[in-house]
Amino acid sequence: MEPTKNLKLPLSNDSKNEDKQQRVSTMTRKGVYSALSYMVSSVLLVMFNKAALSSYNFPFANVITLTQMVCGFIILYVMKSVKIISFTSDESQSSSNNRVLFVSFRTLAETFPLAITYLLFMVVTMEAVRGINIPMYTTLRRTSVAFTMVMEYFLSGKTHSSFVIGSVGIILAGAFVAGARDMSFDAYAYTVVFIENMCKAVYLASVSHIGKSTGLNIFGLVWCNVVICGPILFLWSLLRGDLQTTLNFPYLFHPGFQVVMLLSCVLTFFMNYIVVLNTTINSALTQAICGNLKDVFTSGFGWLLFGGLPYDLFNVIGQSLGFLGSCLYAYFKLQGM
Numbered sequence: 001m002e003p004t005k006n007l008k009l010p011l012s013n014d015s016k017n018e019d020k021q022q023r024v025s026t027m028t029r030k031g032v033y034s035a036l037s038y039m040v041s042s043v044l045l046v047m048f049n050k051a052a053l054s055s056y057n058f059p060f061a062n063v064i065t066l067t068q069m070v071c072g073f074i075i076l077y078v079m080k081s082v083k084i085i086s087f088t089s090d091e092s093q094s095s096s097n098n099r100v101l102f103v104s105f106r107t108l109a110e111t112f113p114l115a116i117t118y119l120l121f122m123v124v125t126m127e128a129v130r131g132i133n134i135p136m137y138t139t140l141r142r143t144s145v146a147f148t149m150v151m152e153y154f155l156s157g158k159t160h161s162s163f164v165i166g167s168v169g170i171i172l173a174g175a176f177v178a179g180a181r182d183m184s185f186d187a188y189a190y191t192v193v194f195i196e197n198m199c200k201a202v203y204l205a206s207v208s209h210i211g212k213s214t215g216l217n218i219f220g221l222v223w224c225n226v227v228i229c230g231p232i233l234f235l236w237s238l239l240r241g242d243l244q245t246t247l248n249f250p251y252l253f254h255p256g257f258q259v260v261m262l263l264s265c266v267l268t269f270f271m272n273y274i275v276v277l278n279t280t281i282n283s284a285l286t287q288a289i290c291g292n293l294k295d296v297f298t299s300g301f302g303w304l305l306f307g308g309l310p311y312d313l314f315n316v317i318g319q320s321l322g323f324l325g326s327c328l329y330a331y332f333k334l335q336g337m
Contacts, residue, residue, distance in 0.1 A: 034278040041270050048264040049126065056251045056260070060242040061126030062233060064264065068122075069230045071265035072272060076223050087220030101227060107214050108224055114203065114210045115228035121199035123233070128192045140193040143175050147201035155205045163332040170325030178318020207279045218276040225272070 052058045079085045080102055087102055101108070145168050152158040160168075211221055237243050251257040 031281045038274045045267040066233045068268040072269045073226045111224040115225045117203045118225045119229040124196040144197035151201040151205035167328040174318045174321025222272045
């Protein structure tokens with residue numbers, strides 16, 4: 001039986017030639033749609049996470065991350081059990097897989113480094129969102145493009161044109177200008193964001209490579225991340241006493257908080273899918289640039305909803321440079337430059 005024959009969701013990169021990774025390619029229509037989908041869902045996800053952590057003052061970012069993983073596990077388990085999706089590019093590979101985990105222990109071992117990077121990225125992201133106002137958070141995150149370019153070069157030897165490098169330079173300049181006069185400077189929060197950027201760069205640069213070496217498609221990679229990271233995060237939260245304390249959280253059964261958490265979990269599942277899709281269809285750097293482009297809108301909505309950053313000319317100039325650099329990058333990719 002081939003349960004994925006009629007599957008509508010795209011599962012993997014359509015490119016056939018390995019040497020395409022060494023050349024600059026034109027972004028396809030599917031690539032544009034996946035990039036736009038990522039940007040819209042990412043803006044909404046940051047808003048809901050910030051609402052849970054700040055508006056409702058929920059104290060445990062790791063518990064939110066654990067809830068998101070449990071939600072993803074349930075969705076994937078049900079979809080795989082009823083044969084709506086598969087976890088491998090060739091479903092026949094799953095004939096010898098563990099019937100409980102759907103993938104072999106060897107496959108889990110091969111994806112373990114990627115999953116640990118994913119766990120660090122998720123936990124650090126939640127901590128970063130809590131510790132810094134959204135406009136400055138999105139500004140500092142723009143430095144992730146530099147980390148991503150470095151990781152792409154060392155992991156796959158991928159290089160970029162002078163046009164792309166120039167547009168990334170403009171983005172970095174905008175980030176430094178915007179943060180130059182942040183009067184709410186917090187060394188711990190800034191460090192957390194930079195750690196997040198490094199984890200994100202390693203994760204994005206490794207996704208395509210791990211997928212090819214294991215034969216897993218997008219759903220399979222997300223499944224392994226959840227299966228490996230979920231128990232680790234559960235034990236960590238249990239030992240710290242976070243789960244017990246969560247039961248006494250005053251807003252735990254408040255309808256507004258529950259809606260925020262539900263939407264956060266659903267969007268996280270979709271984000272896990274769309275990040276891998278966008279990275280495999282386009283590139284790790286394109287995924288990072290999309291993150292920078294959507295950060296402009298995240299900054300605006302975050303400032304309106306949560307505040308935290310007074311008006312400053314340097315910040316406006318920096319945000320504008322970041323937006324300009326992201327637009328130039330998108331133009332160069334669409335033109336195949």
